[in-house]
Amino acid sequence: MSAKIIAVVNQKGGAGKTTLAMLLAGGLADRRKRVLVADADPQNTAVHWAGMGEGFPAEVEDVSGEEGKLHKALRKRQDEFDYIVIDSPPAAAAPVTGSALKAAHLALVPVIPSPLDLWASVRIREAIAHARHKNPELQARLVVNQMQPNTLLAREVLGMLPEFGIPMLAASLKSRTAYRQCAALGATIHALGSRAALAVLEVDALCREVERMLRAR
Ligand SMILES: Nc1ncnc2c1ncn2[C@@H]1O[C@H](COP(=O)(O)OP(=O)(O)OP(=O)(O)O)[C@@H](O)[C@H]1O
Numbered sequence: 001m002s003a004k005i006i007a008v009v010n011q012k013g014g015a016g017k018t019t020l021a022m023l024l025a026g027g028l029a030d031r032r033k034r035v036l037v038a039d040a041d042p043q044n045t046a047v048h049w050a051g052m053g054e055g056f057p058a059e060v061e062d063v064s065g066e067e068g069k070l071h072k073a074l075r076k077r078q079d080e081f082d083y084i085v086i087d088s089p090p091a092a093a094a095p096v097t098g099s100a101l102k103a104a105h106l107a108l109v110p111v112i113p114s115p116l117d118l119w120a121s122v123r124i125r126e127a128i129a130h131a132r133h134k135n136p137e138l139q140a141r142l143v144v145n146q147m148q149p150n151t152l153l154a155r156e157v158l159g160m161l162p163e164f165g166i167p168m169l170a171a172s173l174k175s176r177t178a179y180r181q182c183a184a185l186g187a188t189i190h191a192l193g194s195r196a197a198l199a200v201l202e203v204d205a206l207c208r209e210v211e212r213m214l215r216a217r
């Protein structure tokens with residue numbers, strides 16, 4: 001079976017692209033899927049994450065040099081994996097982001113529930129709309145990251161999300177030190193074990209929802 005391709009994108013720096021990409025890829029690989037993380041960000045944060053430990057279960061490769069040819073390079077690798085997760089740079093107009101969106105079945109846009117982050121994310125909505133000219137099947141979902149439930153601000157910003165024009169994934173990620181620990185240890189959330197039980201539930205829900213979406217196609 002040919003790999004489903006998930007592009008994690010946002011114009012906004014620090015929105016949680018690498019965190020989301022690595023938690024998702026690690027979670028899918030822990031579910032015995034063959035997963036490639038294509039690190040398209042020249043900062044190579046995903047490559048560094050995997051390099052912090054011994055046993056990250058997904059392959060993580062620097063593909064930032066592919067630039068606008070990334071979609072062609074990934075097409076050649078599609079038979080080797082069940083999922084390819086692309087981590088992208090904070091640059092909606094970069095050729096590598098456009099190429100990632102051209103290749104993808106699903107674009108995930110992590111957003112921190114703050115007005116500043118939402119305003120900055122408008123550019124990625126335009127990039128997704130542009131990519132659909134060549135890739136009309138491309139689905140897209142916002143993923144709320146660093147969610148702080150029960151705050152007035154979170155409720156106000158979450159209320160703004162439906163107007164954004166990209167539907168929201170039901171799964172979201174709260175702000176948790178466990179996610180930072182994963183990066184420090186080069187690990188997946190499951191590898192942290194019982195000390196990260198709530199985070200494991202969150203990542204499992206994320207993986208299940210993404211798998212369901214991509215299976216339904
Ligand atoms: N849900 C979360 N809980 C705790 N910390 C988080 C969470 N999401 C992201 N972070 C932290 O926020 C910072 C930015 O996250 P990350 O590097 O994933 O963002 P990014 O969008 O990939 O950034 P860049 O645009 O620079 O590539 C990191 O220090 C990361 O550990």
Ligand SMILES: [Mg+2]
Pocket residue numbers: 017018019041045087088
């Ligand atoms: Mg990043």
